[in-house]
Every structure is written in C-alpha cells, then in structure tokens.
Amino acid sequence: MDFSFNEEQEMLRKSARQFLEDECPKKFVRDMEEDEKGYSPELWKRMAELGWMGLLLPEEYGGLGGNFLDLTALLEEMGRALLPGPFLPTTVYSSLPILHYGTEEQKREFLPKIAEGKLIMTLAITEPSGRFDEAGIETKAIRSNNDYLITGTKLLVPDAHIADWFLCAAKEGEGITLFLIDAKTPGINCTLLKTLAADKQCEVILDNAKVPARNILGKSGAGWEIASKIEQWGAIAQCALISGCLQQVLEMTVDYTKERMQFGKLIGSFQAIQHQCADMAIDVDAVKFITYEAAWKLSQKLPATIEVSRAKAWTSDASRRVCLTGHRIHGGLGLTEDHDMQLYFRRAKAMELAFGDGDFHREIVAKELGL
Template sequence: MDFGLSEEQEMLRKMSRDFLENECPKALVREMEEDEKGYSPELWRKMAELGWMGLVFPEEYSGEGLSFLDLTVLIEELGRALVPGPYLSTVVYCGLAMLAAGTDEQKREFLPKIAKGDLILSLALTEPSATWDAAGVTVKATPEGDDFVISGTKLFVSDAHVADYLLCVTRTKESGDKEDGITLFLVDAKSPGISCTPLKTIASDKQFEVVFDKVRVPRKNMLGEPDHGWAVIKEVVPKATLAHCALMVGGAQQVLEMTVNYAKERVQFGRPIGSFQAIQHKCADMATDVDGCRFVTYQAAWKLSEGLPYALEVSMAKAWVSEAYRRTCVEGHQIHGGIGFIKDHDMQLYYRRAKASELMFGDADYHRELVAQQIGL
C-alpha cells in the first residue's frame, strides 16, 4: 500500500511551492486583505500561464487533463501560501459545474477562457438562511419570453465584485420536494439590477451580499436542465468541500512547520523550549492532526479521481479537518506565546482563515450528521 504521491505529483508540488514562495510572500497576502480587488491580477496571470486554471479541464478546452487528485496537490500548496484570489470560486465551484452540466456550446465558450485566466466566476448559492441544502434556495427566476427574471438576495458570495459571471442558484418552481424546481443560471455580473455589498469577515476575504433586482438572463445561459439544477449542486458541492479541505491541509502544514521551527529556536531557562516535554507533546498532537487531515482528504480525492463513491469520505474529511486545522492553530499560538498574537506575525493570518474555513460548506457537526446518515444511522 503506497500512500506517496507519483513522480509527476511531487514535481507539481515542488514547482508550485517554489513559485508561490517567490510570487506570493506574506507581504502580498497582507496587502490583498486591504486591497479592494482582493487579488493580484499579475499573480493570477502567472498562475494561468502555468496551466493551473485549466488543470482538470480536458485538453479540448485548453486544459491540462489532469485528475482531481492532482488538483488537490496544487490546492494544498495554495492553502500553505494563503494565495488570495478567486481560484476556488472560478475553477472548482463554477468551472467543474460547467464541465459537469454545461452544453457543448457553453463549454467551448467559457472553459478555455477560464483556463487562460481571462474569466472569473463566482457561485451564488447561500442566502440569509445560511443553509447548504435545497430548502434554503428562495431566490426566484421567472420566465418572461426568451429570458428569465431573477429577484432575491444571495449572501456570502465569494469574489462577486471581480466576477465576470455569477453562477446563480434559483428557484423556478415551488414543490413539496425542495430539491425539485431549482435551476442554475450564468448571470453576467455587470447586468442591470445587480448590486454587491461587501461583508466584513474574520478572514478578511472578499465575500458579498448580492441583490438581484429583476435581473434579466437569456434562456441560453441556463446551466443544466430546468428545475433539476440541484443535481448539479449535489455533484459540485462535495468537490468544492474537498477542495476546501485541501486548502486547510496546506495551511495546517505550514502552521506546524512554523511552530516546530520556533520551538527549536526559542530559548528559555537556558534551553530551547522544544526540549520541554509539554511543548513536545503539543507539537506531537499538531503533527498527528495534520497527518490525519492529509490522509482523510487525499483518500477522498483519490476515490473521486478513480470514479468511486466518495461522499462519505468527503464528509469525514470536512468534519475532521475543520476542527483539526483550528486546533493546530490554537496550539501554535500557545507555543509561540505573546508574539503569536500580534498582527505582524504570520500566525494570525492562518488562525483567522482556519476559523472561517470551519463554516465553509458546512461545519463539523453538519458533516458528522451526513456521515451518520451514510453509515445507516
């Protein structure tokens, strides 16, 4: 049983780590927290030139044709470097949805532009109810001639302010079955009637309230079948959840390495603090958490890439990684002491993102419930 990465995956990991250490220093991360756009167009262009935007798209759409497991390797490195920007929103949340449900015409129009870094997309799914299930979708799309008219409010829409298109999840029919009557639309983000209001978040990421006020969308911009859009969301959300787990694994790994290095260098009572058993045990707990995160995440990614059922493993991963990343950051803060709590130190960058990541695509309790259901309870 080989848990190691292939030679190609190791090359991808090394290349992406070397690139991001040079191109995405923590100074850039801090700058983008204050920047209105929240990402560097220059870095975005360089990532696209490396083929990262189209990593899992077929070659016929200007992609690299690699697997989700390969993508997981890359996303872990993005999380390690805290790369700011709409990568997951564009490539995973919306790009994979289009790959799964788009028409040939839509794929030919949008996927090559995504792969080249020319198009940014964002998923508009959650609403004021803040639930991840179909019952939370109340934004209405009403047919009018050859168009649909969308009205309602979406919350926590990542990178909506820089998106060229919003993948909006709407309700087109009332039904006793809440998963029935949901339709997806690719909405031009510059359409009249769309307004974006920034939300202040602990992670200082770019999330928005997006209000649709009688926004007209052509029927040809429908993604998937009318009234059956939830099937697409059920396919994409586990992939998005898994991608977010990989992002958290990368962050947790960096926190572990920062903390162990500090414990080796920080001298107290005439010896490195890493020589004290209490510190050693904390670092051991962190290492156990991080490796557990990685194994459960990569198991799910491998199953997905092999075409095997993976929903159970995704929920197991999210339930574990959500809390383990936070625990790792808390222990890191404890070992760093006072310096770990100041804004000038990198620890707070990771901890704030760990807290925000706990809630993305459902917290640990939500996924424990899904695990319980899938094992027959």
C-alpha cells in the same frame, strides 16, 4: 495501497511551492487583505500561464486534463502560501460544473477563457438562511418568454465584486435551477462584506435580473443535484487548502520551539510542548490521509459522499485545533499582527466554514451510515 503522490504530482507541488514562495510572500497576502480587489491581475495571468486554471479541464478546452489528486497537490501549496484570490470560485466551483453539466456551447464559451485566465467566475448559492441545503434557497426565478427574472439575496459569495460571471442557484417552482449570469446584468448589486479573514466575500442582490433561458446550467428544476456535487468538490478543495495551511502551521511552530528559550532551555525540550506538537503532527497526518482518500475516490470517479464528508468534518475541526495549539506555543508574539500565525488562524476559520463545518458534515456521514 499507495500513500504517496506520483512523480508528476510531486513536480507540480515543488514548482508550485517555489512559484508561490516567490510570488505570494506574506507581505502580498497582507497587502491583498487591504486591497479592494483582493487579488493581483498580474499574478492571475502568470498562474494561468502555468496552466493552473485549466488543471482539471480537458485539453480540448485548453486544459491540462488533470484529476482531483493533481489538484490536491496544487491546493496544498496554495493553502500553505495562503494565496488570496478567486482561484477556487473560478475553477472548482464554476469551471467543473460547466464541464460536467454544461451544453457543448456553454463549454466552448466559458472553459477556454477560464483556462486562459481571461474570465473570473464565482458561485452564488448561500443566502441569508446561512444553510447549505436546498431548503436554504429562497431566491426566485420567474420565467418570462425566453428569459428568467431572478430576484433574491446571495450572501458570502466569494470574489463576486471582481467576477465576470456568476453561477447562481434560484428556486423555480418547487425545484432549484442553476443559472449562468453575466455580472454586468442590470439589477445586480454587489457589496463587499467585512470578514474575519479579510477575504473578499460579498452580498449580491438580484432585483429582477434578466437571464436568457439558454443560460441554465443542466436541467431546469434539477439544479440541486449539480449544487450538491459542487458542494462536494468545494468541500474537498477546502480540505486540501486546510491540509497545506496546517502543514505550514506545524512546521512554523516546531521551528519556533527549537529557537525560543525560556527558563534557560529551548521550549521544544519541555514535554508539555512536545506533546502538544505531537498532537498537532497526528492531526496533520490525519488531515492529509483523510483528504487524499476522498480526492482519490473523486479522481477514480467513484462515489465519495461519505469520504468527502468525513474529510471535511475532520479537517474543519482539526484546522481549529492545530491553529489554536500553534498560537498557544507561539505565546504573545503570535498574537501580534506582524506575525504570520494570526494570518493562518483567521484563514483557517474561513476554510472551516466554507461548504459546511464539522457538525454539518457529520450529519451527512450519519445519513450515509444509515442512521
């Protein structure tokens, strides 16, 4: 048993925190909410130079050969800073599946470019059904000689408007197949949706978009196995973001109780406030450990279905609880747009929903328990 990050991970965390404090202040976060692209190509390039895009990729593809715990340390800092942009869509949702399921040719084509920060990718799975399971996919892929024609609507696709390539799930006969699709393919239409967190999620309509058969990821008809793996990786990545986000909310809130006077006293001296802060601290510790345990399992390449779903179930609910308590303690001030609290509150909801909320993951846990 060891509950601490190792030295390299602590160094990564420390340098990431410093870098993001300098490069991703809250003004930048607010600017990116208004910005149509929603990210800064300049910052993206600098993150690539730090090796972040290739953190999980082997050295032969230009990566650093890190594991899921290394990623967790980095993502916690990104969550703390509320870093906007297509980091997870490009890395965890796209480069990892290519690394694990792609042909050598696909790996050579995509991975070095991703590691260098020269390629933005995203994942197009969710559809108007709003479901995260296989039955939610209605987009169709029809074979035509050496190509496929893909038709359907993908929803809430993160950063699709700036992506160079999509990893897209479509129904082929009774099975699901995953395709690597060039965003410039004729017949693809992307519309930015307006969201609670002002993050950049899109509608992507595919109308007979022609994709060469060699762009299938994995086996034809066996794409859901990959998709569920991506959902697992995506879920734990969201947990790590939430963890960092909530650590910051707790610190911000506790700091505020130590400076805010009411009734002639610091509000942090009132037990009503103290107990709420204690409950936040318990939640945050729980979020950390349940996330670390699942990330550790993944880093050891052990089966982690139940651990990941326990983590996402707990962190999803905790993110709402902790942010809500943060708001209660900040009072009216926290409700103003100038205050950072509302940024965390809105982002936390997006993270809660990504790759399944608490109810969704509890059902997976129930199945895993044999219920």
